Amino acid sequence: MDQTVKTFSYTLLKQDGNARLGEIATPRGIIRTPAFMPVGTVATVKALYPEQVKEAGADILLGNTYHLMLRPGAERIARLGGLHKFMRWNGPILTDSGGFQVMSLSTIRKITEEGAQFQSHIDGSKHMLTPERSIEIQCLLGSDIQMQFDECIELPAERSEVERAMELSLRWAERSKRAFDAQLAGGGANPGQALFAIVQGGIDRELRQRSARALVAMDFPGIAVGGLAVGEGHEAMIATLEDTLPHLPTGKPRYLMGVGTPLDLIESVRRGIDMFDCVMPTRNGRHGMAFTWNGRVNLHNARHAEDSAPLDPDSTCAAARDYSRAYLHHLVKAGEYLGAMILSWTNTVFYQDLMAAMRMAIAEGRFEAWAEETKARISQKI
Amino acid sequence: MDQTVKTFSYTLLKQDGNARLGEIATPRGIIRTPAFMPVGTVATVKALYPEQVKEAGADILLGNTYHLMLRPGAERIARLGGLHKFMRWNGPILTDSGGFQVMSLSTIRKITEEGAQFQSHIDGSKHMLTPERSIEIQCLLGSDIQMQFDECIELPAERSEVERAMELSLRWAERSKRAFDAQLAGGGANPGQALFAIVQGGIDRELRQRSARALVAMDFPGIAVGGLAVGEGHEAMIATLEDTLPHLPTGKPRYLMGVGTPLDLIESVRRGIDMFDCVMPTRNGRHGMAFTWNGRVNLHNARHAEDSAPLDPDSTCAAARDYSRAYLHHLVKAGEYLGAMILSWTNTVFYQDLMAAMRMAIAEGRFEAWAEETKARISQKI
Numbered sequence: 001m002d003q004t005v006k007t008f009s010y011t012l013l014k015q016d017g018n019a020r021l022g023e024i025a026t027p028r029g030i031i032r033t034p035a036f037m038p039v040g041t042v043a044t045v046k047a048l049y050p051e052q053v054k055e056a057g058a059d060i061l062l063g064n065t066y067h068l069m070l071r072p073g074a075e076r077i078a079r080l081g082g083l084h085k086f087m088r089w090n091g092p093i094l095t096d097s098g099g100f101q102v103m104s105l106s107t108i109r110k111i112t113e114e115g116a117q118f119q120s121h122i123d124g125s126k127h128m129l130t131p132e133r134s135i136e137i138q139c140l141l142g143s144d145i146q147m148q149f150d151e152c153i154e155l156p157a158e159r160s161e162v163e164r165a166m167e168l169s170l171r172w173a174e175r176s177k178r179a180f181d182a183q184l185a186g187g188g189a190n191p192g193q194a195l196f197a198i199v200q201g202g203i204d205r206e207l208r209q210r211s212a213r214a215l216v217a218m219d220f221p222g223i224a225v226g227g228l229a230v231g232e233g234h235e236a237m238i239a240t241l242e243d244t245l246p247h248l249p250t251g252k253p254r255y256l257m258g259v260g261t262p263l264d265l266i267e268s269v270r271r272g273i274d275m276f277d278c279v280m281p282t283r284n285g286r287h288g289m290a291f292t293w294n295g296r297v298n299l300h301n302a303r304h305a306e307d308s309a310p311l312d313p314d315s316t317c318a319a320a321r322d323y324s325r326a327y328l329h330h331l332v333k334a335g336e337y338l339g340a341m342i343l344s345w346t347n348t349v350f351y352q353d354l355m356a357a358m359r360m361a362i363a364e365g366r367f368e369a370w371a372e373e374t375k376a377r378i379s380q381k382i
Numbered sequence: 383m384d385q386t387v388k389t390f391s392y393t394l395l396k397q398d399g400n401a402r403l404g405e406i407a408t409p410r411g412i413i414r415t416p417a418f419m420p421v422g423t424v425a426t427v428k429a430l431y432p433e434q435v436k437e438a439g440a441d442i443l444l445g446n447t448y449h450l451m452l453r454p455g456a457e458r459i460a461r462l463g464g465l466h467k468f469m470r471w472n473g474p475i476l477t478d479s480g481g482f483q484v485m486s487l488s489t490i491r492k493i494t495e496e497g498a499q500f501q502s503h504i505d506g507s508k509h510m511l512t513p514e515r516s517i518e519i520q521c522l523l524g525s526d527i528q529m530q531f532d533e534c535i536e537l538p539a540e541r542s543e544v545e546r547a548m549e550l551s552l553r554w555a556e557r558s559k560r561a562f563d564a565q566l567a568g569g570g571a572n573p574g575q576a577l578f579a580i581v582q583g584g585i586d587r588e589l590r591q592r593s594a595r596a597l598v599a600m601d602f603p604g605i606a607v608g609g610l611a612v613g614e615g616h617e618a619m620i621a622t623l624e625d626t627l628p629h630l631p632t633g634k635p636r637y638l639m640g641v642g643t644p645l646d647l648i649e650s651v652r653r654g655i656d657m658f659d660c661v662m663p664t665r666n667g668r669h670g671m672a673f674t675w676n677g678r679v680n681l682h683n684a685r686h687a688e689d690s691a692p693l694d695p696d697s698t699c700a701a702a703r704d705y706s707r708a709y710l711h712h713l714v715k716a717g718e719y720l721g722a723m724i725l726s727w728t729n730t731v732f733y734q735d736l737m738a739a740m741r742m743a744i745a746e747g748r749f750e751a752w753a754e755e756t757k758a759r760i761s762q763k764i
Contacts, residue, residue: 042712042716042718043709043712044718044720046718046719046720047719047720047723048720071712071716072708072711072712072715076688076708079688080688080690080706080708080709081690086706086708086712087709305454305458306458306461308462322470324468326454326458326462327425327462327469327470329454330453330468331426333453334424336428337719337722337723338430338431341431341719341723
């Protein structure tokens, strides 16, 4: 850890339209924003060595509270020295609160004012997550950026249901904050760590604004936009961002959770988002889909079977330049580890390079022109 | 390719008891013997980047004719510039003849004098392998060391059946040699490539000796011992080597196919074997089993769950020193790619280091003492 940085802070360096160039300082390192966080669900970014993730340019990883509490367990990771040491990642780590996975992965859920009861998707064992337990787990893991516990619902949903979940999430935000403050007071957390709030409210403008205003009043060091990328579509997601972001303070980072495609990232940065996470680069890589500077490539397609061209001659990733499409097609068809390894790697590099290109475009005051030119290039399907 | 080496040659550098230190020179590089060849079944050593295999110290890889003829197809690989270019391995490659996999993997086999009819284990499609077609495929792949087509049978088997298959394999050896010579004459192969014969005969001393004498008379540049590690057990395998090796010329490399455990390798080198291949380092790695200088480690075992010690502090592989056993246990239990990647890597390095240690012990004339000391260390189960 960098002992010269003792507290968590965000600096807005430059704005270009609504797009923001910034830096988050933590004792474990600087996070250049806009930032994309590779997802290390169960303490590994799937099919990548941690060195590859670092070299790709990622400043921060995401870990999943839900997965890690079930296996290997938060107390076990704490006894082993924390998540950073366990997975050999010494940069910052953000952990989610578990709320989203309780909704999307577990079975037999019961949501009460107290918290969420659920059964493990691994072995059916019963568990309870509350705001207090979620924060306790995140402190045991030692994550640098922690998330409030929230209720995330699938869309479309009735407005009354969206409102109920949003209001509950506000009360859970208060409880999460009290729990985190108690950890700070008791030595379970330190001022270099931060707790972020999560705006909910579906795609309803009034609910989003009410949620945003309430959370801003609680003065969290960062605010996330949650509950999107759950079935509402790109247009509705962007419209919701436009409804929500003007109500957030400019001096704090804004994190759009679980998003998204390269187009989603560009359009969200354009509206003022600073942070993202998504499994797409690695999940698509495992399924034979590659992101390149000339569009998406489906390596299952027979047209690649005898194509000796590299995957992406414009990539900064050696693997994208060295291996032929014919070889990648073969590996994907044969279900070989190396296919998933190479494509997860090249996709992770592509996402980091996309963020770096956005940061440079903002720094140079040409984000709009860059975005228009880039969107056309990368949206092709090959 | 090294154009200064135009022909295939073997040099016996030193003998220590029956253990042999040597070098095989090929236009694609020197193979230091005794050598262990990692298995790149379908044009990839499973879960490893080719750079990792090279850095582990492997001079030569093995590719499987059976797998490659079915997917992506030998003609396709030839059109793409050959197997070396296809899989990005510019060192020597040995290909087997397909005989063993026809026996072990395919269904509805019919063995005739002409060859082997079989159905693909992938899609049920019908194929015919003959000595001529096997050599044609190996030339299309461009392998540096090719293997005669043989019939490999499971043990135990009736002596008459073992004899029939051995005699058939001798006739197929002649046909393989004629086919290879025709490729040489027609430009389909060059003098830097070599065809090896395969001694068969089960665990019957008389049959093994008859097979060896007949093949030695045909003057192949290298001879393999095949049909072992198919159920006969370590003692019978070693006894068969002792029966066979005295009948092979000292001036040519001897290759024990499909073997084996670290103990198998040490005992076989002690009897005069120069080359090995086996899926064990990578297959065991995928199944959570690690070879270390202090014994075998089963990472599924709960005793490793909170063990922060590295896998093998004595390994030359950084991954064996860097990751904790607790983390590897977690990755293995969670079925994560990274577990298979790390353990396939550390095992591959262990095997190469074991061969390097054997070569050094022979060079220094202390193979027996080294073998006794090492066998005790590495045979423990942790």
